[in-house]
Amino acid sequence: MSSDDLRSFIHLLEQADQLARISTLVDPYLELAGIVDRVSKGAGRGRGLLFETVQGTAMPVAANLFGSLERVGWALGTTDLEETAHRFAADLLATGEVDGECALRILSGKEEWQPTIGNNPVCRTVNHSRQGLRVLPLVTAWPGDGGPYLTMAQTYSRPPDGGALNCGMYRIQIHDSHTATMRCRSGSGAARHLAAWHARGVAMPVAVALGGPPILNWAAAASLPGDVEEAAFCGYLRGRPLSLSNCQSCDLQVPASAEVVIEGVIEPGATRSEGPFGNHTGSYDVETVAPVLKVLSVHAREGAICPWTLVGPPPMENIQLARATAGLFLPLVRMSLPTLRSLHLPAEGMFHRAALVTVDPDEKRPLKEVARLLWGTSLLKGARLLVIGAADHDPRDPSAVFWRVLNRTDWQRDLLIENSQMAIDARRLPSGEPVHCDPGVLAKVYARWHEYGLDGDD
Ligand SMILES: Cc1cc2nc3c(=O)[nH]c(=O)nc-3n(C[C@H](O)[C@H](O)[C@H](O)COP(=O)(O)O)c2cc1C
Incomplete structure (x- = not known):
């Protein structure tokens, strides 16, 4: 069964001896990332990491939780991702649709997978709005990075006409207590929403969630058609609807069990420089401009834990997230x-x-x-x-x-x-016949092999 929140996922990893707790005080400026980098590459048995004491914050940091395909499977609520992929393929076919994405829409649009929505979530137990983003661990990964980043955040947005709720994983640079930048590539769900809001000259409401059901961390990074809601699709995949909660300032919903929820707006034309950012390509993305997220409120659970992922030269956990997506989404490609x-x-x-x-x-x-x-x-x-x-x-x-x-x-x-x-x-086959050894000669060579004095040279 898939975990309902980050802490039960951490507990699951611990039970399976797949988690290391680090109680030594760790510097979030480069040191924390240096440890995660080594572990991503196999040190410490590649376990998930929980940094219990991080300089400058009371919030522990969880990293590398999705560092193996098996652990991504657990996040999705399965010990057999292949079996999940087969079930998904069969359910897509059962919709009777020939187009894969239409089938996916039907499947995740079913009533039984729609999230339940409440108003008094555990993720709003503590109000950190005055301190703002300073309450978070300010993790800078690489020496040339432009500043600290949130790398494992779910960003929620909706088009201005009230269409589907999008959940995407985009890097967020923290500039000060109430200012961040969000870099969403053109074509991403958030970039499309942003263009639509700003075309109307209106600020776009944004909610950023850290933690919650780990299946959402995977879904935020998986590319779904724009009108398929990640939360409903996750409900289908894990066979149980998610619990979301209404935001305070806008018509957005976030996981009720999130560790931290940041609400804010991106005003039209509000940009500032973002980066450089050490990326999975092995080099820094150069400094550029990105939309500014003006933070209105920050709430958290009691004893909140901040999930974080290191992005940089592979292998890192993003590879495992992407590998799981590829295996699951193959049937959609086959249908096309x-x-x-x-x-x-x-x-x-x-x-x-x-x-x-x-x-x-x-x-x-x-x-x-x-x-x-x-x-x-x-x-x-x-x-x-x-x-x-x-x-x-x-x-x-x-x-x-x-x-x-x-x-x-x-x-x-x-x-x-x-x-x-x-x-x-x-695809073009050569015009000539394929070259093969004569079968009779091949049999003879095998039979006489010992006579040539070449035994043991293979
Ligand atoms: C660790 C990690 C970091 C990512 N950072 C970004 C990013 O900064 N900007 C971006 O547009 N996509 C980023 N992506 C890819 C998006 O998460 C992915 O394209 C996802 O499908 C976006 O959701 P959307 O299709 O709803 O827009 C990242 C993925 C991972 C796994």
Whole structure:
């Protein structure tokens, strides 16, 4: 059963000997991240970490909780992610829809998965509004970072016409007690909402939640169609609706069991410089401008814990979150392209920025059509590279893919670049017959192998 809040998830990890408590006083400026970096790369058995005493704050910090695929599974309420993916695929088919995203809308729109909504949540037990963001651990990860960041926050927003509630994971830089910047990429749910509010000249209400059911941390980072609410989808996945609570200042809802809830607004035209930020690419995102979040209130649970994730050169826990998403969302890709035979998402591409696929031999549609179908899925919409191979490819073997691509493609004909995304058509089979050893000779060579004096050289 999936955990209902961060602390029960931490407890679950502890019971399974997958959590290390660090009681030594730790500096949130670089030291904390230095520890998480080593543990992400295997030190300390890669366990989740609970920093109990962090300089400058009374709030402990939890990190690397999702540092293995198994633990992401636990957050989703399963010990068998493959079984969950099969169930999801079967439920999508059972909707009778041929379009994957329509099927997903039907599935998560069911009454039984809609969150319950209350008004007196435990997440508003303590009012920190005067201290504002200063109550939080101010964690700076890398020496060149522009300041402290919240990296494992769920940001909630809604379009001005009252459409679906979006929950996204975007980095939030803390500037002072009541000012932060939120960097949401164009195309993200929050960026779309922001554009709609600001087109009306109105400030956008935002709620940021830290903690709550850990399944929401995964969902916030997974890319769902804009009108599918993460909270309802999580209800479906875990087989039990979530409990949300109304915000005080606006029509937004946050997990009732969150550790911390920040309410604020982003006023039209309010921007300030953000970054640099050490990113998963291995280099710093340069300083740029980002929307300013003006903080109106900060509430917390008694003894609140701040979840935080280190972003930087892989492997880190974001890879495990993305790996779980890729496994679960595969059926949606299959529904868009039924001739898909196999799909491999290499870790180097963060499981959604590159896809190596094979299709059935009778898939004769041109590259443009096949690529657009794949880019049309929420899993692969951001894929910078698609390699579409013939059925005789093993897409999990990078060396074989490279070999085939280099030998079977003509860049004039088989390459498509659209909006900074590239697709390679490697389906074309060579005109000549495949080269194989004569079977009779092969049998003879095997039979006489010991006579050649080559035994033991394999
Ligand atoms: C650790 C981590 C940090 C992320 N930081 C950002 C970010 O700063 N800005 C952003 O737009 N997306 C970021 N993402 C990716 C988004 O969370 C992801 O695209 C998600 O689908 C956004 O939700 P949305 O589709 O509802 O907009 C991050 C993902 C992870 C796992």
